[in-house]
Amino acid sequence: MKGMVEESATVQTTGRTARCIARCRELAACTDVPGETTRTFLSPSMHRAHALLTEWMCAVGMTVWVDAAGNLRGLFGTADAPRLLIGSHLDTIANAGAFDGVLGVVLGVALVEEVAAASAALPFAIEVVGFSEEEGVRFAKPFLGSLALVGELDAATLARTDRNGVRVEAAIREFGLDPTELPAAVVSDSAFVYLEFHIEQGPVLESEARALGVVDAIAGQTRMTLDFIGQANHAGTTPMGHLRRDALAAAAQWVVEVERYANECDGLVATVGKVETGTGAGNVIAAEFIATLDVRHARDEARKVAVAHYLEYAETAGAARGVSLSATTQLDQPAVPMDATLTELLGEAKLRATGGPAHTMSSGAGHDAMIVARRLPSTMLFLRSPGGLSHHPDETVLPGDVEAALKTGVEFLRRLRDDSATLARLIANASARRKKERHA
Amino acid sequence: MKGMVEESATVQTTGRTARCIARCRELAACTDVPGETTRTFLSPSMHRAHALLTEWMCAVGMTVWVDAAGNLRGLFGTADAPRLLIGSHLDTIANAGAFDGVLGVVLGVALVEEVAAASAALPFAIEVVGFSEEEGVRFAKPFLGSLALVGELDAATLARTDRNGVRVEAAIREFGLDPTELPAAVVSDSAFVYLEFHIEQGPVLESEARALGVVDAIAGQTRMTLDFIGQANHAGTTPMGHLRRDALAAAAQWVVEVERYANECDGLVATVGKVETGTGAGNVIAAEFIATLDVRHARDEARKVAVAHYLEYAETAGAARGVSLSATTQLDQPAVPMDATLTELLGEAKLRATGGPAHTMSSGAGHDAMIVARRLPSTMLFLRSPGGLSHHPDETVLPGDVEAALKTGVEFLRRLRDDSATLARLIANASARRKKERHA
Numbered sequence: 001m002k003g004m005v006e007e008s009a010t011v012q013t014t015g016r017t018a019r020c021i022a023r024c025r026e027l028a029a030c031t032d033v034p035g036e037t038t039r040t041f042l043s044p045s046m047h048r049a050h051a052l053l054t055e056w057m058c059a060v061g062m063t064v065w066v067d068a069a070g071n072l073r074g075l076f077g078t079a080d081a082p083r084l085l086i087g088s089h090l091d092t093i094a095n096a097g098a099f100d101g102v103l104g105v106v107l108g109v110a111l112v113e114e115v116a117a118a119s120a121a122l123p124f125a126i127e128v129v130g131f132s133e134e135e136g137v138r139f140a141k142p143f144l145g146s147l148a149l150v151g152e153l154d155a156a157t158l159a160r161t162d163r164n165g166v167r168v169e170a171a172i173r174e175f176g177l178d179p180t181e182l183p184a185a186v187v188s189d190s191a192f193v194y195l196e197f198h199i200e201q202g203p204v205l206e207s208e209a210r211a212l213g214v215v216d217a218i219a220g221q222t223r224m225t226l227d228f229i230g231q232a233n234h235a236g237t238t239p240m241g242h243l244r245r246d247a248l249a250a251a252a253q254w255v256v257e258v259e260r261y262a263n264e265c266d267g268l269v270a271t272v273g274k275v276e277t278g279t280g281a282g283n284v285i286a287a288e289f290i291a292t293l294d295v296r297h298a299r300d301e302a303r304k305v306a307v308a309h310y311l312e313y314a315e316t317a318g319a320a321r322g323v324s325l326s327a328t329t330q331l332d333q334p335a336v337p338m339d340a341t342l343t344e345l346l347g348e349a350k351l352r353a354t355g356g357p358a359h360t361m362s363s364g365a366g367h368d369a370m371i372v373a374r375r376l377p378s379t380m381l382f383l384r385s386p387g388g389l390s391h392h393p394d395e396t397v398l399p400g401d402v403e404a405a406l407k408t409g410v411e412f413l414r415r416l417r418d419d420s421a422t423l424a425r426l427i428a429n430a431s432a433r434r435k436k437e438r439h440a
Numbered sequence: 441m442k443g444m445v446e447e448s449a450t451v452q453t454t455g456r457t458a459r460c461i462a463r464c465r466e467l468a469a470c471t472d473v474p475g476e477t478t479r480t481f482l483s484p485s486m487h488r489a490h491a492l493l494t495e496w497m498c499a500v501g502m503t504v505w506v507d508a509a510g511n512l513r514g515l516f517g518t519a520d521a522p523r524l525l526i527g528s529h530l531d532t533i534a535n536a537g538a539f540d541g542v543l544g545v546v547l548g549v550a551l552v553e554e555v556a557a558a559s560a561a562l563p564f565a566i567e568v569v570g571f572s573e574e575e576g577v578r579f580a581k582p583f584l585g586s587l588a589l590v591g592e593l594d595a596a597t598l599a600r601t602d603r604n605g606v607r608v609e610a611a612i613r614e615f616g617l618d619p620t621e622l623p624a625a626v627v628s629d630s631a632f633v634y635l636e637f638h639i640e641q642g643p644v645l646e647s648e649a650r651a652l653g654v655v656d657a658i659a660g661q662t663r664m665t666l667d668f669i670g671q672a673n674h675a676g677t678t679p680m681g682h683l684r685r686d687a688l689a690a691a692a693q694w695v696v697e698v699e700r701y702a703n704e705c706d707g708l709v710a711t712v713g714k715v716e717t718g719t720g721a722g723n724v725i726a727a728e729f730i731a732t733l734d735v736r737h738a739r740d741e742a743r744k745v746a747v748a749h750y751l752e753y754a755e756t757a758g759a760a761r762g763v764s765l766s767a768t769t770q771l772d773q774p775a776v777p778m779d780a781t782l783t784e785l786l787g788e789a790k791l792r793a794t795g796g797p798a799h800t801m802s803s804g805a806g807h808d809a810m811i812v813a814r815r816l817p818s819t820m821l822f823l824r825s826p827g828g829l830s831h832h833p834d835e836t837v838l839p840g841d842v843e844a845a846l847k848t849g850v851e852f853l854r855r856l857r858d859d860s861a862t863l864a865r866l867i868a869n870a871s872a873r874r875k876k877e878r879h880a
Contacts, residue, residue: 202677219676223722233828235711235734236659236804237642240702243828248712252695259689262680271675272688273722280714282663282732282770292722294675330722364676388673388683 016110017403023106026052027090028098036095036393041133041144042070042175049090053130056109060116062128067185068177069148070132072105076112077125082427083191084416085376086111086409087129088198089145089368093137097395103383104197105130107402111409122417124427127191131368138162138171146371151186187375192430193342194378195412196369197405199397203388204361211354211401212408213361214347215380217298218370219269220335222307224293226251226314230323232280232287245322248277248286253317258293258310268306269364270295298335298362335362336370339377341422346379346408349415353407375433377426381405456550457843463546464837466492467530468538476535476833481573481584482510482615489530489542493570496549500556502568507625508617509588510572512545516552517565522867523631524856525816526551526849527569528638529585529808533577537835543823544637545570547842551849562857564867567631571808578602578611586811591626627815632870633782634818635852636809637845639837643828644801651794651841652848653801654787655820657738658810659709660775662747664733666691666754670763672720672727685762688717688726693757698733698750708746709804710735738802740774775802776810779817781862786819786848789855793847815873817866821845 028037030048039045050072054064057074064074072090077083088104108128115122129149136142139160147153158168158179172179205213230247238244255272262270275291293310297303311327318325347358361382369378383401387394416423468477470488479485490512494504497514504514512530517523528544548568555562569589576582579600587593598608598619612619645653670687678684695712702710711734718728733750737743751767758765787798801822809818823841827834856863 200677201674202679203673203683204677204679207683221676225722233643234641234805234830235713236661236709236736236806237640237644237830238709238804238828239642239644240699240709243643243647246699246711248715249695249699252692252699252712255689255692256696259680259686259692269676269678269680271686271723271725272692273675273724273726274717274720275688275715277714277716282665282713283711283734284713285711286713294723296676364678365674366676388678390674390677 013399013403016113016406017399020103020106020110020402020406021397021399023052023056024098024102027102027106033094037092037098038094038096039090039092041091041138042171043138046070046090046132046175053105053109057128060109060113062112066177067148068172068179068181069145069153069185070172070175070177071145071149071185072130074109074128075125076115076128077122080190081125082123083125083127083188085127085129085187085191085194085372086196087131087194087368088196089131089134091133091135091137093135093391095393097390097392099199099395099397100201100390101134101198103199103397107197107405107409110406111413114406114410115413120417122413123423124416134368139168142366143368143371144168146368148182148185149187150371150375151183152374153182189434191376192427194369194372194376195342195409196367196378196380197409198367198380198382199390199395200382200385201365201390202385205359205382205384206386206388208359210359211384211398211404212350212359213382214343214350214358215363215369215382216338216343216360217362218336218338218367219296219298219362219364220300220303221331221333221366222293222295222303222329223331224307224327224329226291226293227326228289228291228314228318228323229326230285230287230321233285235283235285238285242322244285246285247289247323250318250321250323251275251289251291254310254314255291257313257317261306261309265302265306267299267362268295268297268302270306270310296364300334303335336373338369338373338379341426342377342379345415345422346381346412349411350381350408353411354404376430381408453839453843456553456846457839460543460546460550460842460846461837461839463492463496464538464542467542467546473534477532477538478534478536479530479532481531481578482611483578486510486530486572486615493545493549497568500549500553502552506617507588508612508619508621509585509593509625510612510615510617511585511589511625512570514549514568515565516555516568517562519565520630521565522563523565523567523628525567525569525627525631525634525812526636527571527634527808528636529571529574531573531575531577533575533831535833537830537832539639539835539837540641540830541574541638543639543837547637547845547849550846551853554846554850555853560857562853563863564632564856567628574808579608582806583808583811584608586808588622588625589627590811590815591623592814593622629874631816632867634809634812634816635782635849636807636818636820637849638807638820638822639830639835640822640825641805641830642825645799645822645824646826646828648799650799651824651838651844652790652799653822654783654790654798655803655809655822656778656783656800657802658776658778658807659736659738659802659804660740660743661771661773662733662735662743662769663771664747664767664769666731666733667766668729668731668754668758668763669766670725670727670761673725675723675725678725682762684725686725687729687763690758690761690763691715691729691731694750694754695731697753697757701746701749705742705746707739707802708735708737708742710746710750736804738775743775776813778809778813778819781866782817782819785855785862786821786852789851790821790848793851794844816870821848
């Protein structure tokens, strides 16, 4: 591959890298299900994860608390200082790996440790946030932790129930927290920036032999279900052509087009992931074909054009076979751009820290940064996922990549510290935004 | 449509047609499940169907018996005369229509009534057979009745069990028959021809505005399952192209080719009727796609070439995406040509009876004639299926078409009677075949 940069080889790992990885593994042992890593929102094992992180945070002199949404929060510096947030999530899917989410929190603590060990103090405080919920497992809705941080955990969400009929509010109480204190979970007005480290959860960095990627946007998503309705007929006695109304054949033509169009549209990913033919049988022409459609792009316009094309194509492929179409949209989520200033700063920090230029990429998956960006200028740094693997017990990270991320984080803080004009502008912007929000 | 022939309008229906249809409806009331027509192999309601047919057969002077396989058999004429068989099946699928199978038996009785009413005797006997089993519902294997008639009901089949664990042998005993007498169920050596009337169970005749079709072959069938194996990956974080191993996209390209190739290959029908993506999810690239394939053609060579092409194409579509393929064949059943002499004779009879030329077609579905043809020269006449509907309570026939079929049957018998050279040749051929079989 042209311009490939073998980055991991250039980075020497250190004791702090080994400690970060060991901490992730230690947190992975906090599980609701012995023998695997399953740690859902406000479950018993989350107490143990909090206890470990609290210990590490306190050891470096941070003030630690758990907000009413179950987010673990540690402050390094004074409460009234401008505050830089570093966070990610502590919950996992069922039978998860050890790094998805957790690594970003552990790296936040490690950065505080670096700062504490350094001679020069920072002109801002650092708050490390371990979000209580991002995966959406327990209440079939993701981002509960970061939604609380931005003050958007609404009544409808609090009224949701898990599979045991426990409401979010009750889960909060069972965990020992008070849902009436949720307003106090909203991030401090003094916060001015959010930074998140996360594993890529995809194969791109690895395929390009890169350790890190600076995220410039989180892709928007459309999720739909398309229902092709044809007519069941005998597979043997119904000749080919106009006497068939084959829902499956129509849908197959459409699936091919979903792939073909996405292949030719830069940055677009489009996937038909799950299909079914209902009560179909091998010797019966399919009367129905239900298919999911997942379309993502960092630019909403490109995504919308793609979705419109796909729907039109599905109609056409259906009409050619007397097959009708009904489509429902489950999700239409706009893209979330990361803050341009921060993304540039992070790229420069990455170059300075590792000697290699920053690779900028969009995130095809949602992250807490997507929610926090509603309130704070945000940026993300991806670490390569070996084998592209995530949401799997074998999910891992390369020590060299963790070291590179740490170095990039240290450099990012240093540049913020040293570039007082940029820092002042970011703080002023955040303050102006707060004022504007209050008047809105 | 060019050359369309509106046939039904040219045929005046008569009392005998109304009686045939009424008899089918009366038989449809013999059911194991009140409120619908469900009459499986050797079930209690089959006794009632036998009783009705026996009454009609005896009334016209036929000798009636039930063989050890549960086939109802009625002989008109002397036992030692050359014997022409007319038959179809008396069992049904669950919640069936009133004509599939039954109509062929009722028309056989009606033809005997015509012969009995006519002044001139025939130089051969007529045996009407109501096969006990064709649909394969009770023992998940079709054609048990006709297999007994040709002496191919083997030990493995007799050992099969239904969903209640009842073996075929026990079912025979429960019905009041003796399985040790199965050898006597084999058709008489004096039989020389088999004729079957059946509804088309497809839309072809209706689409061409034809009442009847002469069947020249029963299509061969291949039934397979194709398993496309790709790799599950995140639909959002895995870019299009070589990092995806999308089993569903590969399979979709293949499904499109299955249809395209069949559209261009005269007489071929190919259907992917049932598919599944296993544990797939909308936001995960499909790791697996399992699809059925059903391919039929009246010429085995054309079917084999098609199947080979489909497998090769599936491999290619998979290889382009890193998707592997495993295929298993469930059925590879050769085509069964109908007897050319009889088919021609039936076509001439049809022309004489209705004034319209015979439309020759192959049958995409299996029929008892396919089994009986192993032993006797056989031919079939299809009656148009309004709406292409069968295996459905709304399945029906047009009275004009039934009348046309009856007239064609009468004319067929008359031509056999009058064309003594052809009759003698058919009888001699059958006799020679018996001898050859005994020496084999």
